[in-house]
Amino acid sequence: MLTLPIGAIGATADEAGFDVGCPRPANPQPTAWRVEGDSELNAMRATVAQTLSAVETRALGLSGDVQGFRAGLDYGLIYARDSSTIAPAAQLLYGAPFLTRAVEEFLHAQFDGLPDDPEDTFWSTAAQPGAVSGVIGAADLSMVKTLVTSDEEPSVVHMAYVAFKAGAGPRWLLGDQAGKPRLQRLNEAMDWLFVNRLDPSLGLIKRGHTTDWGDVEVGSGLASGPATPEPKEWTASIYDQAWSFRALVELAEMNVAGDRPDLAEKQLARARGLRQASAERLWQPTRGYYRTHLHIPPVRHAFEEDQIVSIANAVAVYTGLADPSEHGPIFRALEEARLVAGAAKPGLSLAPPYPQGFFDYPQMTPGRYQNGGVWDWWGGIQISAEFWNGQASLARAHLDMVASDWARAPGEVFEWQEPRSRRNAGSRAYAGAASTMTEAIVAGLFGVELWSDGFAASPRLGPQSGGLRVYQPSTGCWLDYWHTYAGDRIALEWDTNHPLTGRVRVLLPERTSLSGGLLDRRPAPLSIEQLGEDRYAVLTVPAQAGKHRLELQLTTLPPT
Known part of the structure; x- marks a missing residue:
């Protein structure tokens, strides 16, 4: 992969077909913000630019040149999940190719399951028709699915939705990608999810036994992410219900734009089903937050797993899955968990953490990585959810915490942080964190949608x-x-x-x-x-x- 300066990649917006009637300025000024008397918040803009510039990439894909973002400096590929959280900020900072080309590559490489299908030969993991790869950008063009998770198809749908709303429009959705309209491929991606990952007895999407959103499975040793085999144990997490719910609602809107009202209603019916099943099976009214997951079949632990407050509760509010009556209790539970854990900012992955030795993965000791680490990636989503849903004072306090923390290491955005020591860890230039914080500032604090x-x-x-x-x-x-x-x-x-x-x-x-x-x-x-x-x-x-x-x-x- 080749790293290039900001804005230097790909065709112009006009050439890409993005035209909504705005007179194009001769000397455009980039997205920027300023709050009087708040130098730390103002400095976050330069940090965001530096972070995304460090990981923007150009790679050769099955569909041609692909523009996108690596997850961080320690990551060599473009990930579907990360890219879906980067897209809302990228559409305010980068041109059309950064919104469309990764989507097109994921869909071009979609597994079709047909004899002699040329793209299917690049798959290195088992797949079924409709599946999308979890990563693109490998030097050998190989496609790898993270089998332990279930958020890759919904992530690609959300990426497509951002491009659609940012100006790509119905014409792009109906354009050809490897012999099929892109919109058809997006519908087939969600069909894969419901055929292969819906548990019919629960009415919920299932995944391996990770935390709520993570890719480290219990009992998989050093394996994580794309290296994790087919799950040994299944769970239904609130994270996957929320991530999938949003994708279904967005796909329904795209189907309406593509003159497919029948498919729009199909996806909305699925969304309603997930919301109802989540309310009935995952919401804990006496605790005021969603349980992290249910086990399929049920498993009894030596500890009370349902007491864990996971960051996916914020995701449930952010995506619109949670009922408005649940918002206040969820935000209070998340804040109480943050204070008890000693975290200096929002984005606590979960608390209390799973006990020592529960995960046989070195980084998954209590209070670290996906088992109780603090992630700005999810903190930005939490802050946006607070701003959008009637908790502006709490959101602003949380945003100031992040701004103050970033000021400790100017220009740096780390993957995660230990809660009490505040020791930064993981990859530097973590693009998802920079992007969700940008969204929290632009669409949250300033409340701008374009x-x-x-x-x-x-x-x-x-x-x-x-x-x-x-x-x-x-x-x-x-x-x-x-x-x-x-x-x-x-x-x-x-x-x-x-x-x-x-x-x-x-x-x-x-x-x-x-x-x-x-x-x-x-x-x-x-x-x-x-x-x-x-x-x-x-x-x-x-x-x-x-x-x-x-x-x-x-x-x-x-x-x-």
Whole structure:
């Protein structure tokens, strides 16, 4: 593989067919952010750029040149799961090839199970029709499935969804990949999952006996990831239900865009089934969080496995699987687990950890790696889930913890960290962590979405001033705003070249109420939305493109 500078790879966005009508700027400014008085948060932008630049790659694949990202400096391949968590940030920092080419390669190499199928000959692990490889980019072009996990097909679906929403559109979905439309291959990938990994008695997706999301199986010794054989024991984890649920909902939307309403309903029915089975079999109402997994068949341990609080609870909120009534208890359970474990930031993989010797893998001692280590990769997902679901104060506190921790080693993003010692470990330049933190800042703290069908700005800065510019290289679309807090008022000034309208809502600072507002110096149509513990002033008319100013008048509430 060859590492190249940022933005130096592949065709232009226009050549790739990404065109949603945004006038392309002559001198585009890259995505960046600034919060007044918060140098540590502001410094995260340079760290993200340095991290992704260190691991962006170009490789020869079965479908041609492939652009993507290695998981970290210690990893030589492009992983499906990692790439799915990188994609939301990559679409704000990189051009179209970084959104589409890895998806196309995964689908091009999809196992078809046909006699003399040329791509099937590159598979080095056993597979069934519809399966996708867990990795691409090997020098010998070999395809390897991580048999102990069940998240590779849903990960590729999510990668495709990000590209679709970022401007690739139905034309790309219906384009040919190794003799079939890409959309058909995505549906066949989820068919593989439900044929080969759905336990009919539970109605849940199964995997090997790992933690919730990990790839280290109990009893596999030094083997992990693609080296792990077919599972010896099966479990149904909340992580896989959440990861698959999101993929099904997204695939349904893509099927509608591809004029396949029948397949859309098929995937939505599957999603409803997973949600119901998860609520019935994995949710623990007396504890207020999901159990890590169920064993198939049931297994009795010498310890209470259901007391483990796993980070997949945050994933369940992030993906939309969890019911809104479960959000508050989940966030409280995750925070309590973090404090008990002595972790300095969110992203604790699980707590309490599995006991010494339970995993016969050297790194899986209690409090390390996937058995109680702290991962910014999942911490970013937790923070986004908190911002999006009514816990902005908690999310901001968690984001500040990460910013402070990154400041200890400027320019570095590590794979994981020991909770009490705060010793960083694993690969440097861990791309998934840099990307999920970027999403937590851009889509979480600043609340910006920039898609082919419109834009959204939901500033969650509260009693702070700050702003950002979001630029989508694949389409040339951009949006910038500045949020000014002045005690008795907030001003939001935005500008965008997006051809469609958007949505604007502003988080009200704690202990304030809205007394009025102006939009471009005229009375603004506003409503109040309560979401969890957060209150928003919502602009009730579509936000227009171009330059606009929304001013909110605030009243301070008396102490309660």
